[in-house]
Amino acid sequence: MSQGIFGVVDFSRVIENPEELASRAGQFLSAGVQGGTAISLSRAAHYILGMKRNENGFFSRQTQVAECRNPEASCVIHGGIYNYEDLLKELSAANMSCNGDLDLALHLYRRHGAGFGKRLNGLFTIAVVDHREKAFFLLNDRFGLSHQVYWTVINGRLFFATHLKTLLAFPGVTREVDVEAMNLFLKYSYISSPWTIFKGIRKLPPGHLLRFNRGECQVEPYWDFVTPQGPALELHEAVDAYRSVLKKAVARRLGQNSDAGILLSGGLDSSANVALAAECATGKIKTFSIGFANAAFDERPYARTVASHFGTEHFEYAITGEEIEDLPQLVWNIEEPYFEFGLFLTYLGMATARKEVGAIIGGEGADQLFGTGGFAKGLPVALHFLFKKAGFLNAAKKAGAAFKTNYFYDHDNLAFKFRLLWNRATDLNDWYFYGYDEHELRFIHRNPLLAKVPRLFQPESLNGKAEFRDVFLDTQINQDLRHYVNENVMVKSGRMADALDLDLRESYLDADVTDFLVSLDYPLKRKGGLADHLRGRVQTKHLHRKAMEGLLPKEIMRKPKQGGFVPVMIFLNEKEKREKIYQRLVNSRIIKEYFRVDVLRNLFEQYETLQGKKIYWHNFHNSKANRILFLLTLDIWHSLYIENDPLEAKVTSLSDFLSQ
16 A cells, blocks of 8 residues: 655644544555554654655665654655665764664754755655754655655645645645646646645645745755766767666665566667666566557567566566546546556556566656657757747747647648647647647636646746757756656656555666766767757667667667557547546536536547548547546546545446446
């Protein structure tokens, strides 16, 4: 069952009925313990800290707050610290004793202050109460690998938790939909921090620190990406350094008992994990792959090649589309509206692995670290750079109004693709095209004034950058990494692992790996300049490919990138189920409250006309299926979290939900 932390802090008043508060807050994490790890508590007059935590193969993990006795401060941790041994050597040299990572965190806090998170390499959310200073600090790792953490302040009292179910159990925490956050979901498939689906509740962004004293909160970053500096490495030097740092990251994630499997898609990144693990592991590696019956989308043959080459014990699962029946359970676990097209790929891969192992190593973030994710080989950024340099950007944005007609939205043709490219090039906030853009949101909202979407990407950060490589690096960091990886990919992976009680370990998002890759000069990661991006002739992952030469089978080195594409249309293959979904949505409480049912009926009718037609571009059909599944996800979430208490709601199959 789920692990996590929670707490209440109020330095101005004594917390009354602390036992009752702690009991209510721990209700979700306590469910299904039955002899497993119980919740560990630390409390005094002005605070309550709770933690449920397992060792998960790392003996340095302290699972009881009482194990850490420090008169100056108290601490709880969710997640793990991978460079514990290295930091322990520093403390030993300073004659400081340390029995585990709770002790370590407090020693580092005392020596380095609240920004001690910079020293940590791992996935973590850490809460510290400083008794002497009467201050509270909450911080999470740079990628949000551990978990999203929610917080709110009510009458000068801070409440926080790694799970919304826990936070909502506190008295005074209200449940009211934040419409702008809902629009974020409908556009991007997820809700980015600091927003949450609830008004008055916030998420702590990855790599950030929350300070609380005197009844007020301050949130600020404690870490930022480094930029290229110093002399550039020669390719052979970079290859050796990269192999070394990535191998160490994989070794850390294998754990002290090497009880970790590996998600294997058959692509370059996951295959590299297997190759390096084979050099580190003491026993036989277990690998897990997900595929499809349709060979056009199935990468399992490549995964089998890698598994055979390295002699792994290999497991597979083939997606049929029937897995959509689990959607209500996934929504309940994720806690906010979320439907990214890779959701079921991740969920089913981890569910398959959970039957065999307690920890899993993933390959998330590699695309984005090398600049190959989110930007269709960089063409939109290249066009954006040209438009801006020529002084044509504002005119290009205005010209985009001509494309807001049905011809550019409703047909599987070149015009649809052209509109998407134009939108992405003129406004980098339009990079994700599987959801509803602002034009569509204004059309479906009952009140168009409620269709506002917060702008996640601030193009002002590109001002003053005269070189294309600098613009590309900025967009890579601020969009691909800060938003797509931190707020989307890791939320999906982290929540699925949490729901399955699986310890998630990401090798490419190791602090040493990310620092090394982001600091590298552009030519080592991508071969090609502005003209090459415009022509689509860029060699991506240049360093990664060079580093894997001689390690991976030639078939893997030559294979084209697929990137975990999931044809979500298969989840809507059954006509009878589609009709039940349509019927449910036009009668949904939240749908009728915010959206025009007549417009949605037209949307459903248009989707029916696509059935059986020849497919020109799969992404067109995926985007249309997503729009329906977004609304269905929103309706399921509203039923579980607004119309019912999520801790008491009956979570059923999708078919049973549609029959209610």
